[in-house]
Amino acid sequence: MPEPKTTNYTDTFIEVAEDSPAKKAEIPPQKTEKTVAARQFDMLYDHPYQYTSDDVIFAVHAEKNNIAKKDFTSARREFFSKGQACFRSSPLAKRYGWGVHSDAHGKIAIYPLESAEYKKLAKDKSLQHVKAMRSKRG
Template identity: 40%
Template sequence: MSYTDTFIRVAEDCPAETGTTPVSERPALPAHVIQYQLLSGSPYRYNHEELLYQVHVRHKAIPEAEWESRREEIWAGLFAKNHPCLRASMLPKRYGWGIHYDAEGRIALYAKESPEYDYYTSSSEAGVKLLSAMRSKRR
């Protein structure tokens, strides 16, 4: 699912008080670490589908030359099934990152303590639809 003019707040049960950089000791990085690397390094570069694709090829350790030459094939296989939106990502659920989709659906991260996060979550001038990340635990 791709959003536009939307801001995803951190989950109600998010344990992080501030935006925290996710890390992993595993050789194959988990999806949320790759999402963080891509979005923090290039805000508003990726839309949801392109982010999913980039996370997929990196997570599967597909060589860059291959994912460029086989893009259509890999893309078709990836999107033959449904994928969760970023409301289910560990970034807003556990690590304290709000997610902004601009008018063109491109994505940027904002730390929970940042002025941008505060602007998007509390200002009617921001003109965005507010959603909350999915909770980690049932009520």
């Protein structure tokens, strides 16, 4: 089996996309059929630095595809045998105004665009800085 790919960053801050319509962070709409953004938000908002990017991306995939808990290990191995989009493509950072900080252990937390914490992380020279992917090409 090929070496698993990862979406995890360490000591990195993913800044809100340049073309995001959000002027301040928004909670993704909580619909009956939860969106990827809502699922990611629900996992991260009250659990900062508890999960890695891989944990969140796989959990959302598993929930969306009704993967049984007993099958998680093999399903996760297969899921990450192919490259997956990282949190730079998360709607939280692209659309809803949330920055994503990865600590030294790859655990992540989200910070609202308008917060003092976001501004502090955005200026932190000890971190790698990347922007969330743009929604539009150009």
